Amino acid sequence: MASPACFPSPLPYETLYSFLCRYHVRSCNTSDNTTLLQLFDQKRSLHTTVLSPFPLRFAGRWTDSFQGFSRDSLIREHTAFPFYQSFHSCANASRSSYAADRFFMAMYNRCATSSKRLRYCPKCAQTQWESFGVSYWQILPQINGYEICPIHMEPIRESNISHRDIRYNFYPASNILGKSKPSENADNIRWVETYQNEFLRMAEDINYLYQHSYTGFHLGTKIQKTLQFDLLPVHHNWRKTILTDPVLNLCSAGLDDDFLYSLLYDSASLISQIHCLPVYLQLRICRAMFGSIEEFCTTRL
Secondary structure (H helix, E strand, C coil): CCCCCCCCCCCCCCHHHHHHHHHHHHHHHCCCHHHHHHHHHCCCCHHHHHHHCCEEEEEEHHHHHCCCCCHHHHHHHHCCHHHHHHHHCCHHHHHHHHHCHHHHHHHHHHCCCCCCCCCCHHHHHHHHHHHHCCCEEEEEECCCCCEEEECCCCEEEEEEEECCCCCCCCCCHHHHHHHHCCCCCCCHHHHHHHCCHHHHHHHHHHHHHHHHHCCCCHHCCCCCCCCHHHCCCHHCCHHHHHHHHHHHHHHHHCCHHHHHHHHCHHHHHHHHHHHCCCCHHHHHHHHHHHHHHHHHHHHCC
């Protein structure tokens, strides 16, 4: 089948789902199913395209329709892969082989927020409209732990569109944010505003790893190796820091409390299983142990 025509140009940090939504609008198709058939030859779920390009095998056909983007560049620039590869030792091989549908599904499950709703910074959305004539869904607000925009110091809002809603439907951000009442969690927003500095540091950590991830770096492995040379952090009061952490209080919905507490009070288990923890928890433990994520990531052992 011929490649779909009328593809828009991907915008900075735009999710693959948002990109496909804008294609749906530009194609002037009368139904979502028609667009799905054009893109996938069948009715195919879109929900993991919020953070990952699942399924990858179709992306080669799409990239034939516009200049300057390959399947690899879509993964690097329009999914959460650059952030997630710092937490998964197989990430680099998965991207190069493209035999990655199962891998990217796991990435989605580990990165997505517990609310599973499309999220946005209202000031970023306004800036997008002024700059590009369209608002779009960005990558970083969809990642669990990214609760405040470090550019505008604005708490991230939830739309009223869930990941379940988008399985077979296209909801362009320009239409939703302009006409639909947001499903804003007022309690969460007040919590973020109360502990603004802590949430800002978390957002900056996520943004740093997204911008500076590189082949061969694995955060959990580096933590394990570092602790082999310096056991002081294990005996430090980082447990108290984690247990009273406002970011974890908001992000850890659904996490088994017994599992969390057992790791916090068993240093050997924590060190051996650090790479298995949710990504936001790895980040917070790393910050509690070593301080700046940037400094820790760039320091040679």
